[in-house]
Amino acid sequence: MVRPSFRLCHGYVVVAMTCLYAATGSAVAEAPKSSLAQLADMSLEDLVDVEISSVSKRTEKRRDAAAAVHVITPEMIRRSTATSIPGLLRTVPGIHVARLDANKWSVSSRGFSGRYANSLLVLIDGRSVYTPFFSGVYWETRDVMLENVERIEIIRGSGGSLWGANAVNGVINIVTKAASDTQGGMVTIGGGTEEEFFTSLRYGGTVGEDGHYRVYGEFSEHDDGAFESGDRANDAWLSARIGTRFDWEWDDSHLTLQGDLFGVDTSQTYATPSFQFPYTRIHDEDSYFSGGNLLGRWRKRFANDAELTLQGYYDRSESNIFTIDEDRNTFDLEVQYQLPPRQRHEILVGAGLRYIDDRTDGTDFVSVSPESQRRRLLNVFIQDRITLIENRLLLTAGTKLEYNDFTGIEIQPSLRLAWTPNDQHTVWAAISRAVRTPSLVEDGGRVASQGYPRILVALVGEDFESEELLSFELGYRVQATDSLLLDIAAFYNRYEKLRSIELGFPLLESNPLPLHFLVPARTRNNLSGITYGIEATLDWRLKPWWSMKFNYAFLEMDLRLDAASVDLISAGIDDSSPEQQASIINHFDLPRNTELDVIFRYVDELPSLGVDDYLTLDVRLGWRPTDDLEVSIVGHDLLDTAHGEFESMFVGTLPTDVQRGVYGKLTWKF
Template sequence: MRLAIGPLLFALISGTSEAADLVAANLADLTLEQLGNIEVTTVSRAPERLQDAPASVYVITADAIRRSGATTLPEALRLAPNLQVARIDSNRYAISARGFNSNTANKLQVLIDGRIVYTPLFSGVFWDVQDVMLEDVDRIEVISGPASTLWGANAVNGVINVITRSSAETTGNLVSVGAGNLERGFAARHGGDFGENGHYRVYAKTQYFDHSERSDGSAVSDAWQRQQAGFRADRAEGSNSVTVQGDAYTVSIDQDAPGRQRADGANLLSRWVRSLEDGAELMVQAYWDHTSRSVPGLFGEQLDTGSVNVQHTIPHDGGHKTVWGGGYRWADDRVDNRSPLFAFLPADRRMHWANMFAQHERALTPELRLTVGGRVGNNSFSGLEFMPNVRLAWKVAPDHLLWTAWSRSVRAPSRIDREFFFPANPPFLLAGGRDFESEIARTTEVGYRGQFGEAVSLSATLFHSTYERLRSLDLLPSGIFVLGNHIDGRVYGVEAWGSYRITPQWRLAAGILAMHDRFEGDAVARTPPGDDPPVQWSLTSGWQLAGDRSLDIAVRRVGALPTPPVPAYTAVDVRYGWQLSPSLALTLTVANLLDRRHEEFAASSAGVVSVRRSAFLSVRVAF
């Protein structure tokens, strides 16, 4: 008997700037040296050159997002070759790194400007309510591989860190309007100054997405719309800088009777950074997040989350560096059990997470760096957890880095693991595991990152992870199924990407992810959540044409999914951009150019839903 537990459970839950901004540096204008010098912060929680980061990290730049034609955050994440991104239907995605992909993927930590956006219902992300104004994104840092030492439980297979630009970089006005056969959208932003050293921006956007279809062309009732507005203010004076930002949104999704799904929310974040003597830095961040979700006839949820984090970065003589800190997060989760099919019991739950971490980087020689770190975390379900990490980086040449790492990561229990019951009233056929423990991963990595002259860059990583106590479906002698921890397994593979600058105006980029997994458990609990292709690859061509015009072509090949079977597919996306003036730009994007439709993931109550060919024309004006 083979059961995909995540899709089973979630199927029950879900039921179904200024003008110069538009003349930003073109892809062809960015040299390999500039790309390698991009600063990343996710690897060590402190700024460092991408070329020197000892991890499998890919940076999606603001220019790459613009040239892709992406209109949503999940579509922008397709640019990262070390992520697995599959569209389930009109509003849902399965996104993971290094396997275990599902609509309840739970081994990826996702942050937006330092705010964790996961839900304690299943330790994953509701992607339909995660949005930013893409024109304001500075970069998206994507780590594939464990990062629990710095980013906590659930950063088992990776971290997605969405970083928006300071409001000082987005002064002026911008309006973006777009329409196509499957979606329409409008966004506006205004930025300005206050006082001598303060800057702000406010924005609002709305998007409408058409319904999806089955392979036979019949419509699925899942059309949806989203509205969002927000602000950001930054002020720097002397050695202090302060950021305050927030967003509010509402989402409405069609479904079959008895009514439309709705989701609403708001968040507020404040961050204070003080520069200390000798290059040290102190950061204090706090945020509050409220979400509300209603699925008529099934369930409702009200979730309030608060968090406070402190981080101290200390540079030492001789190229050493220490980063340490801690944090506390709490959540009040209130579920309205509306269906006789399932229930969360108890319906209301208050949860706590506390942590302390430290990581020290030491230069053993001018070319050799050792990084050792650890985190102690405590959560309401499994108590204390230890997450250590060791990394060794060898600069074999100025532009060539070899690195290796070993990590122990933890996926802490969620409410679905402990408190999910089917049906809603006894006698139960399926029950959450009262003794469900944290899932454990031990990962070894060996990687390389290098540049060859002014034309070629390459990054490659070999990885091997062993997993213990993965979620299983156990059959008790009483005949009741219970969620337990009786699956062990391993995942190993290679991920690589690189770019080749053929001419100053033409650049090619390619990426590949190949992996194999093997799991062991009893007859009932043989298959853990996840449906992953053995191989996926992508090839992108960015060409700067004459007259401020650009042409981008992206090809991606995704292998077949085994359970339930989804055929392999090849998608070709084309974008044509025309900068008519310093303040006016037109973009035409055609997705799935060569296929009328294809399937990507089988996790919808409507069956396998097709992703259709689409065209989208957008106009951006800055003034």
């Protein structure tokens, strides 16, 4: 099979590298200085541009946020045992991460787990990365270099009013550092039993007087997992990525230009329906993903404190999977305007336009019709933060109006209230409505799901409407002492018109041969129900050298099919997300610049998938002889030789177990 795009992608790489070479050649570096002395030497004009470290930013933000927000900081990333974004999300309360095989994950918020989990909006620097094919994320292709991450904000619950469609049960907002924060060079290299080899390189310098840039590249190679039987699976994978980012700041303007290119190559074992005994064919296949994006953002603050943000990006992705090839170009343009603050109102308005050009090349197993589609997505939003009582009571009201080609206009309003009786306590409540619009496969797709002798059950997407959610949330945050923070959120969600899969009357079909009966399973909106749960985080610094974080989440799902429904497939959704999850993260700062991190994690059973509950232990031992050098050893999933975390749904790949492993890592800054 010829894969021209892959070749093309590498052509881009060469061109990009040539440009980067030219850019780095003129780099001028600055001498290092000790921390506070450097601050003392700064001129008044310099001080204006010093950014507050993210820790204090987080407390500022989190204190009055009327939403269930969790923030992952660079320090938390450095001291984690994760090597990918899904890995980092494992210790976020209320988020369920399950590995399907070595290169596939299910990441979901507040229920509805699955490889095709579809109610989470994932943004990288303002760029939406879910695939409209199934409204989910190919996590293996959407990783970012962890050392570049400024913060990851996880907002559980519906972010509909500001973030738009798909943010039904949560938003994951990955923000990378400005180029000015990644000056100088950095190399990481490491490897181990499961994470066989990984390396990354980054270099940042200045462009003229006001500009900074960085260039980076990373490569990783991951080992096969194991089948439940203990046999070696075939799910190894490789990933390569290069990118660059430029930031210019002058007067009250900030201009960002960034882009990256990636290539990912995964192996997996498929179980596909067949007309021959035993009616399911097990076979190994490779998938190839490639793509890139280019994003520009301009932000200007005016003298009257109004702020204008203009952002545009182009994203190209191509996936060559055994079941279907996808080729997608996305153009997106967004504008946001923060009105000059008035006495009690902070008003934010915005509009966005997305244009998606899709081409799919399906197979008998998965196809979409028509194969070539162009779709538009338009939205406008307005949000007002109203100070009802100074420093005490803050009301945020907002709504988004969205137009999409499938279901027309959708309205997603929300109302949030935060009460801060004093600086220590915040109580908040929210009511919001969110919708999930149909994905490509739900409106015009066909998925062959099960084979029997001469009978094929096929999921046919048609006449599918948006799923609707009405969400009630309540939260409480208390900074009990300087060293103790407790954050609790509870929710009650009412879903209507959720996707059901209705079995239809069998049809006789001759394509593909042999002649067989086709049992159509049509997408409909006959499922509804409630979910409720509670999530808690306790952040506790017990000693100057020992901090602990305890996370707990409880989730109950109760979904029901309409009386008229003939759905034999969706019944298990209730029990495919864990009822309870907990994690305890310990960070110890030991003498001689050594660090010990001990992470326990528990995930409840998934009864409908036959997955047992499991407890894991990860340990990281780090040594930082100087500020610029770090050596660490990580042992992960130490409590068992292997455990399963999920089971495939629809046509899919065979799940494999997560194995115990160990890896070492070296980071050097120069």
